[in-house]
Amino acid sequence: MNVGGVQVGGGAPVVVQTMTKTETANLTATMDQIRRVADAGADLVRVAVPRDKDVEALKTIVRESPIPVIADIHFNHTLALKAIDAGAHCVRLNPGNIGGPEKVAEVADRAKAAGVPMRIGVNSGSLPKHLHELERENSVEALVTAGVEFVALMERLDFTDFKVSIKSTNVPNTIAANRLLSERIPYPLHLGITEAGTKWSGSLKSAVGLGTLLADGIGDTIRISLSTFHAEEEVKVAWEILKALKLRERGPVLIACPTCGRLQFDMDTVVADIERRLEAYADPVEVAVLGCAVNGIGEASHADFGITGAKNEGLIFSRGKPLKKVPQEQLVDELFKEIDKYAATKQIDVNAAEQAAGAEWLQRIEEENAGELTPERLAKLEAESARADADAIDAALTEKVTLDESASPTAGRRFSRA
Numbered sequence: 001m002n003v004g005g006v007q008v009g010g011g012a013p014v015v016v017q018t019m020t021k022t023e024t025a026n027l028t029a030t031m032d033q034i035r036r037v038a039d040a041g042a043d044l045v046r047v048a049v050p051r052d053k054d055v056e057a058l059k060t061i062v063r064e065s066p067i068p069v070i071a072d073i074h075f076n077h078t079l080a081l082k083a084i085d086a087g088a089h090c091v092r093l094n095p096g097n098i099g100g101p102e103k104v105a106e107v108a109d110r111a112k113a114a115g116v117p118m119r120i121g122v123n124s125g126s127l128p129k130h131l132h133e134l135e136r137e138n139s140v141e142a143l144v145t146a147g148v149e150f151v152a153l154m155e156r157l158d159f160t161d162f163k164v165s166i167k168s169t170n171v172p173n174t175i176a177a178n179r180l181l182s183e184r185i186p187y188p189l190h191l192g193i194t195e196a197g198t199k200w201s202g203s204l205k206s207a208v209g210l211g212t213l214l215a216d217g218i219g220d221t222i223r224i225s226l227s228t229f230h231a232e233e234e235v236k237v238a239w240e241i242l243k244a245l246k247l248r249e250r251g252p253v254l255i256a257c258p259t260c261g262r263l264q265f266d267m268d269t270v271v272a273d274i275e276r277r278l279e280a281y282a283d284p285v286e287v288a289v290l291g292c293a294v295n296g297i298g299e300a301s302h303a304d305f306g307i308t309g310a311k312n313e314g315l316i317f318s319r320g321k322p323l324k325k326v327p328q329e330q331l332v333d334e335l336f337k338e339i340d341k342y343a344a345t346k347q348i349d350v351n352a353a354e355q356a357a358g359a360e361w362l363q364r365i366e367e368e369n370a371g372e373l374t375p376e377r378l379a380k381l382e383a384e385s386a387r388a389d390a391d392a393i394d395a396a397l398t399e400k401v402t403l404d405e406s407a408s409p410t411a412g413r414r415f416s417r418a
């Protein structure tokens with residue numbers, strides 16, 4: 001389906017959407033929030049349309065919004081009709097609470113005539129009455145049944161330009177229900193965890209629930225629901241989930257060590273500062289922050305740029321190689337000078353003399369700390385030991401198969417022709 005020029009489903013990249021938290025009729029506040037979510041990377045934005053004055057505002061919003069606008073309608077189908085007339089790029093409604101199939105049919109007819117797609121769906125808290133008993137026995141099946149019934153209704157109305165959402169506050173139920181639904185219907189799926197919670201807990205619940213489904217290849221558009229007035233925070237979380245799964249790229253990726261007792265500078269402040277400053281960049285550069293240089297820079301050798309420190313000095317490195325040694329208090333500013341040069345030229349600026357001085361410094365730190373069992377070195381030792389165990393098991397199995405074959409009465413005849 002196509003929402004105002006944004007493709008949803010059919011193999012298109014997973015679409016990021018959010019919802020404004022302002023009173024829609026307050027045009028200044030709503031447009032301000034829409035611009036902020038668009039800047040943060042929202043592909044689509046949804047606005048609540050509970051009153052006629054919101055429909056009035058919608059006419060201006062769809063004209064001025066930099067991204068397509070979805071009208072969110074509940075209970076009153078005439079608002080859905082008016083929202084379509086106002087130019088909404090998509091209408092979201094729950095066919096179970098809009099006043100019966102005739103009203104849904106009226107909206108579907110108007111949407112079809114206007115070429116406006118719809119999102120239909122249901123949340124765990126608003127299942128139709130006839131599914132309440134099933135909900136008590138099997139809430140996942142009840143959600144999926146509601147979704148499938150709504151799809152059947154739309155198909156009977158000869159309207160198929162829609163995506164479907166079935167959402168729950170319960171993460172395992174959301175995962176199970178969407179897995180089932182994706183097997184039963186061929187339409188694009190909108191994923192979300194209803195009332196996920198605060199920025200902290202809601203982001204985690206969404207990352208687990210939506211991330212699991214997206215990793216399975218399920219889901220065409222996502223909305224992160226957070227209890228914050230700042231809708232752009234929802235967009236940032238959505239992007240972090242998509243970037244973590246390598247489903248989409250947008251802006252820099254920051255990686256940072258977890259820190260430990262070897263830490264050589266105030267990582268909390270430095271990482272927060274770097275994260276904030278990176279928001280201004282569009283390039284998908286990977287930036288690493290290592291709390292000490294004891295391990296060398298091998299762990300972050302894939303990063304486009306990185307910093308690490310020891311005592312009063314620090315190192316800027318790039319793609320596994322030192323770039324230059326700098327006083328520790330200048331680490332962050334010097335890092336951003338390198339990122340700025342790269343952003344302007346798409347080239348990493350290497351000065352051979354500075355690189356050699358950095359390499360010498362790094363080698364000295366590594367040698368001084370050669371015996372240290374750091375978390376990274378322990379992980380490496382564990383991986384090597386696991387590999388050695390796996391090799392030993394493989395060798396033992398191969399030997400057993402060889403012995404079994406030579407002891408078998410059919411040994412040597414396995415490949416002879418009759």
Ligand code: SF4
Nearest residue numbers: 257259260291292374
């Ligand atoms: S040893 Fe590893 S975890 Fe500890 S500060 Fe150094 S890089 Fe960070």
